[in-house]
Amino acid sequence: MAEIAPVPEKAPVIEDVRLKAPEVSLERAAKLGGVAGIVAVFVSANGMVQAFAERDIISGVLSMGYTLLFLVPLIMAYLAAREPPVLEGFEAPEKGPRNVLAGLIVGALTGLIMAIFVLVASAVDMRRVFINISPQLLELLTFGQGMGGLVFLVGGCLLTGAVGGLMQLAEGRWRRALWGALAWTLLIGLLEVIVAQLFRGLGLGFLSPLFYAGTGGLTPLGTAVVFVLAFLYYWSVVPKVDMWQRRYAHMPAERQRSVRLSLTVAAVLLVAILPQVLGPFVSEVLDLVGIFLLMGLGLNIVVGFAGLLDLGYVAFFAVGAYTTAILTSPASPRWSPEMSFWAALPFVILAAALAGIIVGTPVLRMRGDYLAIVTLGFGEIARLLLLSDWLRPVFGGAQGILKIPTLSIGPIVFRTPVDMFYPIVGFCLVAAYISWKLKNSRIGRAWMAMREDEQVAEAMGVDIVEIKLKAFIVGAVIASFGGALFATKIGSVFPHSFSLLVSITVLVLIIVGGLGNIPGVVVGTLALVGLPELLREFQEYRLLAYGVLLILMMLYRPEGLLPSKQWVRELHEEELMQDAWLKMEEDRRRAQAQAAQGDLPARPEEA
Amino acid sequence: MQRALPQQISDRFNFAAGVIWALRVIVAAIVVWGAVSTLTSGFYSASQWRDLFIFGLAQGGVYALIALGYTMVYGILGFINFAHGEVFMSGMMIGYFVADYLNEAGMWNGNPVLALLIVLVVSMLTSTGVAVLVERIAYRPLRESPRIVPLITSIGASFFIQYAFRGLFGAGVKSYPRMEALQGAITVLGVRILKVHVLVIVAVFIMMGLLYWFVEKTRMGKAIRAVAEDKEIAALMGVDIDRAIVMTFAIGGMMAGAAGLLYALVFNQVFFFSGFLPGIKAFTAAVLGGIGNIVGAMLGGIVLGIVESVGPILILSGLGIPAPHQLKDVVAFTVLVLVLIFRPKGLLGERLAEERD
Numbered sequence: 001m002a003e004i005a006p007v008p009e010k011a012p013v014i015e016d017v018r019l020k021a022p023e024v025s026l027e028r029a030a031k032l033g034g035v036a037g038i039v040a041v042f043v044s045a046n047g048m049v050q051a052f053a054e055r056d057i058i059s060g061v062l063s064m065g066y067t068l069l070f071l072v073p074l075i076m077a078y079l080a081a082r083e084p085p086v087l088e089g090f091e092a093p094e095k096g097p098r099n100v101l102a103g104l105i106v107g108a109l110t111g112l113i114m115a116i117f118v119l120v121a122s123a124v125d126m127r128r129v130f131i132n133i134s135p136q137l138l139e140l141l142t143f144g145q146g147m148g149g150l151v152f153l154v155g156g157c158l159l160t161g162a163v164g165g166l167m168q169l170a171e172g173r174w175r176r177a178l179w180g181a182l183a184w185t186l187l188i189g190l191l192e193v194i195v196a197q198l199f200r201g202l203g204l205g206f207l208s209p210l211f212y213a214g215t216g217g218l219t220p221l222g223t224a225v226v227f228v229l230a231f232l233y234y235w236s237v238v239p240k241v242d243m244w245q246r247r248y249a250h251m252p253a254e255r256q257r258s259v260r261l262s263l264t265v266a267a268v269l270l271v272a273i274l275p276q277v278l279g280p281f282v283s284e285v286l287d288l289v290g291i292f293l294l295m296g297l298g299l300n301i302v303v304g305f306a307g308l309l310d311l312g313y314v315a316f317f318a319v320g321a322y323t324t325a326i327l328t329s330p331a332s333p334r335w336s337p338e339m340s341f342w343a344a345l346p347f348v349i350l351a352a353a354l355a356g357i358i359v360g361t362p363v364l365r366m367r368g369d370y371l372a373i374v375t376l377g378f379g380e381i382a383r384l385l386l387l388s389d390w391l392r393p394v395f396g397g398a399q400g401i402l403k404i405p406t407l408s409i410g411p412i413v414f415r416t417p418v419d420m421f422y423p424i425v426g427f428c429l430v431a432a433y434i435s436w437k438l439k440n441s442r443i444g445r446a447w448m449a450m451r452e453d454e455q456v457a458e459a460m461g462v463d464i465v466e467i468k469l470k471a472f473i474v475g476a477v478i479a480s481f482g483g484a485l486f487a488t489k490i491g492s493v494f495p496h497s498f499s500l501l502v503s504i505t506v507l508v509l510i511i512v513g514g515l516g517n518i519p520g521v522v523v524g525t526l527a528l529v530g531l532p533e534l535l536r537e538f539q540e541y542r543l544l545a546y547g548v549l550l551i552l553m554m555l556y557r558p559e560g561l562l563p564s565k566q567w568v569r570e571l572h573e574e575e576l577m578q579d580a581w582l583k584m585e586e587d588r589r590r591a592q593a594q595a596a597q598g599d600l601p602a603r604p605e606e607a
Numbered sequence: 608m609q610r611a612l613p614q615q616i617s618d619r620f621n622f623a624a625g626v627i628w629a630l631r632v633i634v635a636a637i638v639v640w641g642a643v644s645t646l647t648s649g650f651y652s653a654s655q656w657r658d659l660f661i662f663g664l665a666q667g668g669v670y671a672l673i674a675l676g677y678t679m680v681y682g683i684l685g686f687i688n689f690a691h692g693e694v695f696m697s698g699m700m701i702g703y704f705v706a707d708y709l710n711e712a713g714m715w716n717g718n719p720v721l722a723l724l725i726v727l728v729v730s731m732l733t734s735t736g737v738a739v740l741v742e743r744i745a746y747r748p749l750r751e752s753p754r755i756v757p758l759i760t761s762i763g764a765s766f767f768i769q770y771a772f773r774g775l776f777g778a779g780v781k782s783y784p785r786m787e788a789l790q791g792a793i794t795v796l797g798v799r800i801l802k803v804h805v806l807v808i809v810a811v812f813i814m815m816g817l818l819y820w821f822v823e824k825t826r827m828g829k830a831i832r833a834v835a836e837d838k839e840i841a842a843l844m845g846v847d848i849d850r851a852i853v854m855t856f857a858i859g860g861m862m863a864g865a866a867g868l869l870y871a872l873v874f875n876q877v878f879f880f881s882g883f884l885p886g887i888k889a890f891t892a893a894v895l896g897g898i899g900n901i902v903g904a905m906l907g908g909i910v911l912g913i914v915e916s917v918g919p920i921l922i923l924s925g926l927g928i929p930a931p932h933q934l935k936d937v938v939a940f941t942v943l944v945l946v947l948i949f950r951p952k953g954l955l956g957e958r959l960a961e962e963r964d
Contacts, residue, residue, distance in 0.1 A: 129776065309759075366947060373687060373890060373947075384934065389929050543766050544766070544771060550759055550762060550763025555749065555760070
């Protein structure tokens with residue numbers, strides 16, 4: 001972030017007149033406690049706690065249901081116990097018992113609201129309306145102890161609230177390591193399928209029983225090991241990443257190249273052995289992740305680079321899938337040229353480009369939000385037409401088209417999910433290469449200019465019509481690759497696979513991952529498509545979570561988890577300045593503390 | 608809107624304008640050809656057309672009530688409240704539980720007028736509550752953001768509400784109890800109309816009249832119009848902006864809640880996804896009438912309802928397309944696309960605070 005470096009230099013030094021930092025607000029804690037209580041009641045009443053209770057994270061000790069329930073007060077208490085942002089000219093905040101108190105308030109309120117909920121629910125039968133408030137749920141919430149179990153419920157909320165408050169007391173490095181360890185323990189506990197398979201694939205199968213109880217969930221020993229390992233990783237390795245990056249930046253060019261080369265080789269090897277090690281079930285999931293990733297990369301060009309919000313992206317996916325199906329399947333209702341996948345591919349590209357033009361042309365002069373609705377309309381039109389009796393002789397109506405041949409290159413046939421992984425990754429790489437090339441090209445810059453301000457861009461000589469159409473075409477072609485792969489992987493296409501939910505899922509992926517940013521899309525896809533596919537309980541609540549994520553991301557982190565630098569700059573200019581100030585302040589304090597200890601006065605590092 | 612020299616316009620939009628002209632001709636030709644060949648075939652009788660028309664009018668009235676929420680929010684905040692369809696659904700869903708309870712208590716058929724009023728009030732209150740909550744939580748903090756941000760938030764809110772309702776109340780389709788008083792038909796001015804349709808059409812006109820009176824004549828209505836015109840100046844004139852915006856969402860919610868009950872009376876069924884299609888169609892209606900324009904939304908809704916009911920049979924069956932009713936939604940979406948292409952300002956023209964890019 002070279003552009004913010006000058007700020008600390010120029011900032012006025014007002015050593016003497018420093019206002020006291022505002023304290024942690026207990027009123028805010030009470031509000032957040034109320035919110036936490038409502039959220040806890042909501043996740044109980046909509047059946048999540050009960051559905052997740054069947055999967056253990058620590059075998060016999062902690063189920064995913066309880067984890068979900070108690071994560072609510074934990075996170076809310078952590079947020080409530082955080083000091084309000086420090087403004088310029090204020091002292092850095094002091095930490096103390098007040099943080100813990102705020103956490104306790106959150107825990108107490110959550111417990112109170114949950115207790116009231118349980119009491120009301122056991123007194124009045126609400127099952128006719130709220131189908132998930134069942135006796136089983138109440139038993140779960142009272143830990144099977146009758147109403148006496150409420151003590152455990154409230155106690156648990158208080159405890160997690162206090163822990164959340166205490167976490168704020170920990171110093172930054174500790175805090176990060178603790179959260180990291182917690183998150184990894186949860187993840188490893190959930191992902192028994194992958195981890196156990198990984199052990200088996202690597203010939204370490206004897207490790208599995210040490211970590212997993214076999215009935216779902218980690219053993220206590222496994223939990224401890226995972227927690228400690230993850231803690232150590234965040235404690236000792238993560239803080240060094242920054243340093244390594246800096247060291248890399250200072251390397252001579254040829255060393256940089258060799259480092260890059262070895263990293264690339266390592267990544268290629270990893271990807272190459274991944275499906276072999278993980279086995280068919282996980283590979284199936286990975287294939288789907290890859291297809292969604294491909295679409296995410298395509299939509300990222302349309303939405304992230306060019307700023308055109310396309311809600312009918314699934315239409316292009318469908319074009320790819322149906323073109324492939326018609327051209328390759330012997331069961332295609334009207335024409336069946338029975339081409340090979342590769343012979344059909346140019347036609348798929350052509351059809352997708354045409355579809356891109358058809359959708360793109362009418363919306364050329366449209367305002368941004370109208371565009372969203374019109375593309376949504378196109379997406380639905382496409383699905384309804386595929387489904388209709390009218391076009392049944394071509395597309396097969398609701399029965400779709402079957403018997404799409406598997407993919408092959410010469411003698412190599414990609415029959416299993418493990419095999420399919422490689423062509424999918426190949427297409428993803430092509431798409432990533434295309435978007436990376438485009439981003440740094442003349443047209444990429446034109447897209448960004450158009451995204452910022454269409455009129456100004458036009459005044460600067462950007463041909464809006466041309467670049468808008470190009471964005472649609474490139475996005476459509478990439479999505480059609482996804483569709484083509486999907487069709488040959490599944491072996492059949494049905495209109496029901498191409499609903500609006502696909503468009504929304506892809507949109508969520510790129511928004512959560514970070515608009516305009518390729519690694520962000522990869523992470524977003526793994527977390528949001530991969531996880532629910534692996535865990536059936538998640539599948540049920542996937543779209544609920546997507547909705548929450550979209551709202552929270554837009555409210556608190558509109559740039560996404562791994563944002564591109566441009567978007568951050570656009571959305572958070574003021575905050576960047578503020579961060580620079582805070583960092584300077586922290587460095588100053590650290591330097592003072594070290595000087596007081598008699599160490600060498602450390603020079604504030606430049607970011 | 609850019610107003611460059613004609614020469615520049617013709618340079619820049621040559622291709623697009625050409626395509627749009629061609630499209631216009633093609634669409635007109637298809638519509639005329641389809642309509643003429645259906646009518647000359649004489650396959651459908653006059654009374655069938657009339658029934659379709661009246662059904663379209665009732666359905667369109669419901670669209671119009673929902674469309675008011677879209678158009679008012681667009682007029683005042685300048686973004687599409689994608690979650691408005693779910694506001695409509697929430698009223699319909701909670702209304703179902705009340706109706707079910709009243710039916711069990713014997714009141715649904717015992718005292719239908721009172722029962723309908725109770726369900727109406729509950730459904731309106733629910734929708735209003737949901738609309739105001741969504742504004743407070745999801746939109747208010749984002750008022751200064753680029754416009755794509757609240758749009759994405761509203762998509763998130765839409766899915767959140769749908770699946771929250773699914774989790775809380777179950778995924779099954781719920782059927783409103785049958786109301787005996789609304790079965791059958793009556794004859795109005797020599798035309799036989801289903802009682803439900805009469806009720807819906809009358810209720811819609813009453814609601815729209817009330818809304819029009821509220822927006823045009825009351826103090827709060829004036830405040831809302833002032834805020835839609837110019838937020839800063841309205842604030843300088845002593846209008847409480849937040850209150851006006853909350854009121855806008857509340858009124859939109861009320862109309863959607865009323866629409867929820869009426870829709871349920873016509874179609875009987877409700878489930879968590881019920882808000883999606885009527886929502887999109889109501890948005891189409893708002894655009895058709897000219898977004899931001901309250902009278903436009905009313906007109907647009909009714910026109911769309913009739914087009915959707917009459918159109919597939921009138922145009923598509925003349926073209927020899929089998930099972931035209933399957934393509935009813937396609938017709939609605941096509942209307943949306945065509946309006947936005949040919950007349951983005953809508954039938955009555957947009958009323959927007961300022962020209963927006």
